[in-house]
Amino acid sequence: IFTNVTPDRYIEITEGDNTIYAGKECKPDLPPSNVGYVTGQVYQDENNNCIYDAGIDFPIANRMVQADPGPYFVTTNDDGFYTFRIEAGNYSIHLAKQDYNNRSLQICQQDSLYYISILKDSTSSGNNFSLKLTTDTLGNCIVTVNTTFFGIDNCLNGPTYITPCPGHFHNYLYTVSNSINSTSPIPANTTLLLNLSSGMIFSGPSLLSCAGPLSPFGGSTITRTFTNQIVPGGTCNTIIRVWVPIGAPSPYISTAQYTVPSNPPGTNIIVNGDFELVGGFFSDYAIGCQMDGLYQISPGSVNAPLPPCNNWNHRGLDNTPGAGVNFLYADGANVTNWDVWREVRPVTIGQQYTFTAWYNNVSFQNNGSVNPRMQFLVNNTPTGNVVDLPMLPDIWVPFSASFTPSTSPVTLQLRSITGTLGSNDFGIDDISCISTNCGGIVFDQLIQNDACSCDPNDKLVNPSGCGINGNIKKDKDLKYTIHFQNIGSGPAHNILVKDYLDRDLDFSTIQILGSSHTITYSEILPDSSLIIFFEGIELPDSLSNPEGSNGYFTFSIKPKYNLLDGTVINNKAGVYFDNNEVVITNSTKNTLYEYPSPIASFSSNHACNSVSSYNFTYTGITTDNTSYLWDFGVNAIPQTSTNQNPMGIIFTNPSSPNYVTLTVFRNGCESSVTDSISIEDISCGMNKVLVCHNGHTICISNNALPAHLAHGDCIGSCQNINKSKQFNNKYFEKEINFNIQPNPAKNETNINFSIPDNDDVVLTVYNFMGQKVAELFNNYAISGEDYSVVFSLSNLSSGVYVVILKTSNVYEKRKLFIVK
Secondary structure (H helix, E strand, C coil): CCCCCCCCCCCCCCCCCCCECCCCCCCCCCCCCCCCEEEEEECCCCCCCCCCEEECEEEECCCCEEEECCCEEEECCCCCCEEEECEEEEEEEEEEECCHHHHHHCCCCCCEEEEEEECCCCCEECCCEEEEEEECCCCCCCEEEEEEEEEECCCCCCCCCCCCCEEEEEEEEEEECCCCCCCCEECCCCEEEEECCCCCEEEEEEEECCCEECCCCCCCCCEEECCCECCCEEEEEEEEEECCCCCCCCCCCEEEEEECCCCCCCCCCCCCCCCCCCCCEEEECECCCCCEEEEEEECCCCCEEEEEEEECCCCCCCCCCCCCCEEEEEEECCCCCCCCCEEEEECCCCCCEEEEEEEEEECCCCCCCCCCEEEEEECCCCCCCCCCCCCCCEEEEEEEECCCCCCCEEEEEECCCCCCCCCCCEEEEEEEEEEECCCCCCEEEECCCCCCEEEECCCCCCCCCCCCCCCCECCCCCEEEEECCCCCCCCCCCCEEEECCCCCCEEEEEEEEEEECCCCCECCCCCCEEEEEECCEEEECCCCCCCCCEEEEEEEEEECCCCCCCEEEEEEEEECCCCCEEEEEECEEEECCCCEEEEEEEEEEECCCCCCCCEEEECCCCCCCCCEEEEECCCCEEECCCCCCCCCCEEEECCCEEEEEEEEECCCEEEEEEECCCCCCCCCECCEEEEECCCEEEEEEEEHHHHHHHCCCEEHHHCCCEEECCCCCCCHCCCCCEEECCCCCCCEEEEEECCCEEEEEEEEECCCCCEEEEEEEEECCCCCEEEEEECCCCCCCCEEEEEEEEEEEEEEEEEEEECC
């Protein structure tokens, strides 16, 4: 018996050991069971009386509330209510500090803090927060719709499918959100129109949140009407099961169109947006065909000549939702500041407008084609996202963006900002711009090219980052997905998930993005763990119902501001099925850097006395913890170098380009850049050579060359004295994953990659002599999707090979070691 243990002192005692050790504070693993309750509501007080008046005021959803000491955090539900389940004691209740600056407490709100003394099994209610807007607005709301694919059936090797697979069911999650920064609710009676590509079938609902019926199932189109408003911070989820029949071709496309009707109905201010009439717009392109920078207005016909002239490109079909058959067809220009379409229209200052358009890539599908990248501008200011058109003829891609003008009239513009000759050809149709009070029309489209792809790992964090440490940019949002499955012998009545949040995460930024089942309660405990409770879930066991035994939830959170380079963010979760032992998920790891991956860039210049001898300088700014590998090719002496700035590299083949590749390694990640070095022909006549003299290129006699070199002149033309290649790999802006596993390999290996932007990807393998031995992938790839290619090594001998991943913006190399 210990009689001298002071309060707040913790000790450890081990049987058979006579020593008493200082121990850590014992904290419960689960939320306390004997609790009191603190409740309240957060709402926007429209009539300034600090009383919630239904029909006048409206709740604020997903607003975080804090209880101290602890701290404990909870968020409000779609009705603005919050509930703390906390141990008996004294607490202060207040709104958590969040980056929302458009609302503050009403003047009549007496208490910004509520001081509560709570007892076991007691409830303190009415701890409300009445808010007002801090800025004058017209009552606009910020609306988004997002589409997420979730596999149901398992692949042959166990994990679920991550792309549609013929002969299987899959779930599509459509999430409609009203931003917490919105100043008004989305009104009632809005519609969500969902379309699938040919062959795919909506077979039935899996989970519906918010009130609102669905139209009948059984086809590729379905509509849902939301009968109630969606408050600021609120979300409505629609999870629908989709059947992909055997033989259904790719690509697999899901298009979501969410429409908020204007009150009164808005008028389309665009003239001839469907191109069925004559004129109505301006263009920097000229009318014509078969030449870059020209456009036509005419109906499409697949691969057929089109009056008044033939055309070399794929003629798309006008299959947009609008009426008529005409659309604008353009041969993209090689400049990025030409408007292919432009209208100047009067508007109401301060009124929100929604602009919509449909795009189509009409280039033939071939390896050399470059995708158009479409941009919408208001008064020369880019507005909304850039749309990278996939190389999928006859697939029309929707676009929408909202803006609130401060002047009238406004100039509305559409451009292709690809800036290349050849390919870069596109169609435009059904342009509209309508005044709205909230949202207007919002689109989302998910295109998946590959069938039956499987995720070899349960990816719990996105982005996963580069390298073994999962390097990501400091300000990157982290999205965690926790999967669980009931492998017991009977249904699980209640499931509790405890996610251990890293203390370098900003808890005030957490957002629940979606879940397979209804979440009945969530909170953040003082030990920094997120609690998600599925009460009454009745999840079937995997033996009786393999498909129904799975569940998940997804949330996002931001790292804290101004963390040091190298800060590590760890995450793992525990899943409790009723009263069974906890099931611990695998851990995830991300490491924060200002530049997650090294910047690969260099400059080069030949020596003053020789056009065959080159000096190279690394020009990137990521020089800490960095190593370098230069590959100058087989016609160089030396062929490689590990110096930061190698000098005196001799190129022995003046008749062809010499390719130089710099690979930079830093903090477990790598980036590469390749440039070509061409040996200049300096001959300018009989026994004469070019010399750069005082910034001017002159032609001199060979006999005069030594004197010029002695005075500081350089051999060769001035424009070739200094040549630089600045290549900022997209790693440090957006993450790209590219790895080979296993490596070294004997019989086969997996080439895995994902890219930051929708783009064409070519994946090739070269031997050490620079000869191409395999082309593993040549297709369009979707941003953020994981691709894996199995590469058989049976016909290759032992040695070092180079695997190259190339897109329009990325050039990455990895070495593959084959050992037999």
